[in-house]
Amino acid sequence: MLTLNYHDMRRIATPAEWEQEIQRRAPLAGLLKNGEPRHADNLGWLDPDECAGEKQLAQIETLAGTIRKEADVFVVVGIGGSNNAARAAISALQRPGEPEIVYMGNTLSPHALVKALERLEGKSVYIDCIAKNFETLEPGASFRVLRKWLKLRYGEDADRRIVVTGTKGSPLDELAQRHGWHFVAFPETVGGRYSGLTAVGLLPMAVAGLDIRAMVAGARETRKWLLAAEPEENLALRYACLRNLLYRKGYRVEMLSAFEPQFQGFFRWWRQLFAESEGKDSKGIFPVAAENSEDLHSIGQYVQDGEPIIFETFLDAQTPNALLSPEPDGVLDGFDYLNGKDFWAVNKIAFMATREAHSRKLPCITLGIEALNERTFGALFYFYPCVCYLSGTILGINPFDQPGVEAYKGYMFEALGK
DSSP states (O other): OEEEEEEEESSSSSSSHHHHHHHHGGGGGHHHHOOOOOGGGGGSSSSSSHHHHHHHHHHHHHHHHHHHHHHHHHEEOOGGGGGHHHHHHHHOOOTTTTTTEEEEOOOOOOOHHHHHTTTTSSSSSEEEEEEEOOOOHHHHHHHHHHHHHOOOOOOHGGGGGGEEEEEHHHHHHHHHHTTOOOOEEETTTSSSGGGGHHHHHHHHHHTTTOOOOHHHEEEHHHHHHHHSGGGGGOOHHHHHHHHHHHHHHHEEEEEEEEEEEGGGGHHHHHHHHHHEEEEOOOOEEEEEEETGGGGGTHHHHHHHHHSSSSSEEEEOSSSOOOOOOOOSOOOOOOOOTTTTTOHHHHHHHHHHHHHHHTTSOOOEEEEEESSSSSHHHHHHHHHHHHHHHHHEEEEOOOOOOGGGGGGGHHHHHHHTTT
């Protein structure tokens, strides 16, 4: 389902160095089975069946089915890990005719909030406030606005349209019991950025019409072949080792690139996963993303002629997702060299030409992906957290905490009089 290849014309990290690093770190592959006891409170995602087994999937599908019968719009209220996975999958895979998904709780901009509310007018609306501990300002403020909006339009029926996803025993749980909102458990052993394959991500995906069983099946399959592989062949360990080898050689920025706009939302999820997990103790590979071909005309210049601090990972989908050809129309426009070609082939040539050019300047990794569907997105949502866990361990940091994220909150709450 996934393949990993390395392209490095300058031999910045040689294949021999990479293999030596893998041999040295081989024992870490065992972490993907049970993890380390010191991280036990954060490893609920490691086995997809723990948080997305048959019982959980059936409950999610039942609730999503009820919402889908009535909702024109489903508002996902959350920030960061509470919405990024769902947003990535829905923006890439949602089909026409499904309930519209609107995102709130991720900004304090009054203009953005008013524009979001305008999208709800005249439509049947349900909401899901996702907050593990219900202490973060952005989703809390949006939830307050939405509750008032719902009360004004639906009266006593408003509470039936509210779903909350939080930790059992949290203030959000208590509010749900008091007001009769539907409560969904946010797994206590899963942090927000690792929660894509739990009810946190799967419920919005199911409401949007995505096949969440295929999503989880892709994750299960990925776990199975990662555990079955010898350490030297374990793709997650190989990738983690290469990232850290390049980091030690001065390549402090990883740029995730793709020639498919369906990955736009995935970029956001990936950036948060690695920035929040690895950026600690004055260490960490800084994650950025490039949306090609467009960014070739901006970031591409820096790659070719700028400071050599970047290594690049390409996401390469290998199965066509649509068919279209730039056929001639009788106008002599100078583009007849496109005759007989389709856009899939042209786009693939652009990718290969870019990789050839960039690999002559910086290290390039290619993560091959079988197709753009729920199964492979489930594989990616499982594979990358495994890479992040191993990579952070090699780096010598805790991949599961986020002390720096809390820094701004203290100043903000003080200024607001909390």
